[in-house]
Amino acid sequence: MVTEKSAIFIIFGGSGDLAHRKLYPSLFRLYKSGFLKDHFAVIGTARRPWSDDYFRETVITSLKDYFDDEEEVMKEFSKHFFYQSHDVNDSEHYIALKNLAAKLDDQFKAGHNRVYYMAIAPRFFGTVAEHINSEGLKTADGYNRLVIEKPFGRDLDSACELNGNISKAFPEDDIYRIDHYLGKKMVQDIPVIRAQNDKFEEALNNKYVSNIQVTLAESIGVEDRGGYYETAGVLRDMVQNHIMQIIGAIASIDPKAKDAKVIHKNKCDLFGSLKDLTPEQVDTNFVRGQYDTDNLDDEKAYRQEDNVAEDSNIETFTAGKIEFENDRWSGVPFYIRSGKRMPDKSSRIDIVFNDNVTDLGIKANTVVTLLIERTNDHSILINGIDYKESAQDFIKFPEEKDFVGAREAYESLIIDILSGNRVNFTLWDELRSTWTYIDAIRERWDSQTPDFPNYVSGTMGPDAAEMLLERNGDSWVWDD
Template sequence: MAKEKSAIFIIFGGSGDLAHRKLYPSLFRLYKSKVLKDHFAVIGTARRPWSDDYFRETVITSLEDYFDDDKEIMEEFAKHFFYQSHDVNDSEHYIALKNLAGKLDDQFEAGHNRVYYMAIAPRFFGTVAEHINSEGLKTKDGYNRLVIEKPFGRDLDSACELNGNISKAFPEDDIYRIDHYLGKEMVQDIPNIRANNPKLEQALNNKYVSNIQVTLAESIGVEDRGGYYETAGVLRDMIQNHVMQIIGAIASDDPKAKEAKVIHKNKCDLFASLKELSPEEVDTEFVRGQYDTDKTGEKKAYRQEDNVAEDSNIETFVAGKIEFNTDRWSGVPFYVRSGKRMPDKSSRIDIVLNDKVKELGIRPNSVVTLLIEKEDGNSILINGLNYKDAGQDFIEFPEEAEFDNAREAYESLIIDILSGNRVHFTLWDELRSTWKYIDTIRERWDSQTPEFPNYISGTMGPDAAEMLLERDGNSWIWD
């Protein structure tokens, strides 16, 4: 259990959906576990002219959607919340924010620690960061940590510009770029799984691995995010960040490393070795799709969703083959796949071993599956069976290492922010490499007109996604 933490949280976009759906419930869990107790306060800012009392009511309402706790506990928690109407372009508002934060720091004895959380549109990130710096909000005696939600840019150029603006106000060591998949328990445990299972780690290279598959599938459509998806698509929304970070966890060197700088250097080296794609290779190695209605015609096609163009060419499905130019992984395809309106929700890593692993005492052609989502069981399968029942001994855990599903992703990441632990956040050098890779695909796709829609809702995506693997003599494990 983490010890009690002290900080003033300033949440830009404090009236918004992300704050109420993810941040406030996570902060409440930390309050109940006494990680946050007496020495914290939360300032919510947004343009809406709310009072402290009304803001607290919205916080309590958001908690009631997730918890059955006594309302008195929620009200005690909400007493730590304060609101200030805020215009991100108005310097005077930042001065008022500075004064309020200082007052609350004294009131709650928060140690002059500040967490500035950007729960706002990315176009405001640079502006807010610059004003925090220029109007003197940063304290001298405590820490000042800037938390940024994705998307961090929409291509390499915009990401560079954004990073340049933020870096003028905050050093890299104080910037925490959130990728909520890095807060998921299984993803965080991958290095431990590798480090504690020598045979598995010994097998993780191009001598013994046939291919590795990463699937992030959703059964829902875009729902109320049509406007956002029209500017993003699955390639930017899922592949550039979540999928790449999962690959970083399973493929980086030295899983026993504990220091953030070492871990991030290994990931940076991996992403810097991404095999560059020619435009022609994009055509053969990547597949895009857009969902149609289902077989009964009851569900909307993507082009029928709210805030979506009737002739939209934005993808809701991507499958591709990623390769790395390293001694360890050269020649091993990393097949990735993410899409909306697939048959079920599933997030998983399938490690497909070849017949040479018998040298290591592992059954030839075994498949090791890491299930990421809690509803999937958050566990490990070998050839489709729970690792305890699979009849193989190359993966073992002491009892205390079992997954306990104790924390939600945001709860875990907020603890890391308060502790100054940057292991589970994304560095700029990682983003630069992944954006460069993704831009090649995006530029090729933007020069062509796809035949959309090309897969029926409730199916595994377009047929070309199956053919992508079949051409190499492989097939998707989750099918």
């Protein structure tokens, strides 16, 4: 049964791409399903001098890209939207926001609940959080939740500075750091699958696992994100957050834990056991690449993309071997890989078991694949064993109906924000550990000049990515 939620959303960057492409369609789905109905309002803020009516028109236009023949519902939905022109550095503008939010709270009976959503450039996060606090936007009677999009810093120092600024205005329990992969159904289902399949969970350790592979591959290039990628690269964009959080879901202890604090402590403990990297180990264990044109020259090289330097040394591909120093995973390589312009879009976890798994009655060298992006009939594939005869005892397939109408990632995460459920968001202690690890790689790479470009568009990345596994006698499960 759906329980209606009440809140005033203040979306900083309400005129932007993220808001129109992700947030407004997700809010509309929640409106249609009844999670949001009568007791909510959305204030969009940005520098542009829009009127409420024009803002509503842009919201309806963005919805038409995703929904058909629902214009009357869209119009009713848009009546909950209001616009406030805003300069993030102007205190008077925050006072105007406070007054508008209070007015709308009375009008829609929103329970004095506030969601402050940062859909703006990261350099403004701290400024906005400080002004929300200093100008008295927070309410005394309801909740006040700050939602922050990635990137949360670009290295450990900047992340520490950002966290320090935000934590002066909001306690950690009120900060919701978005990682949209944590809103994807399969990632959320991983603890459930582990908890409900005792034999599978028993096999997830260094006695039975040969290696675990996480691949987040895209067939597209950077498109209109060249300027962003020049400051980020795939290491910061995909590994520090998405891949690390996926590893946290499959490798942390106690999948039956329900309490958010226990779940996050388990992840913090896992990331705290990341094996330190020397510069020489970075050279051995990590590969970077940058895409070239394809063999027909139909696709641009990365260096030919808009807002990209002609001699750019930013990576669009990385592969690596991550190791942990703890009782459960010591000695098991976690191979990770992410890149642009690969042959296909694929988000997956491949768990490769060794010969010892026969002790559990499972065929040696079994591979279990969890598909994060649902591109096949099932989100779990098992290779190496006859599913009908023995796999049922090892791991159960999700029912097909479980995936019918599954919520979009942002829709799911917004429900969690409104419900105060912090399980699927990242905590500062987790970020501190992952940034420390990523900084060691970045520092080594920044001291060297790579031979870029080094892989052809539409391929599996540079040859060194294959050799990385071959040195250990392993190979990628997903190989075009």
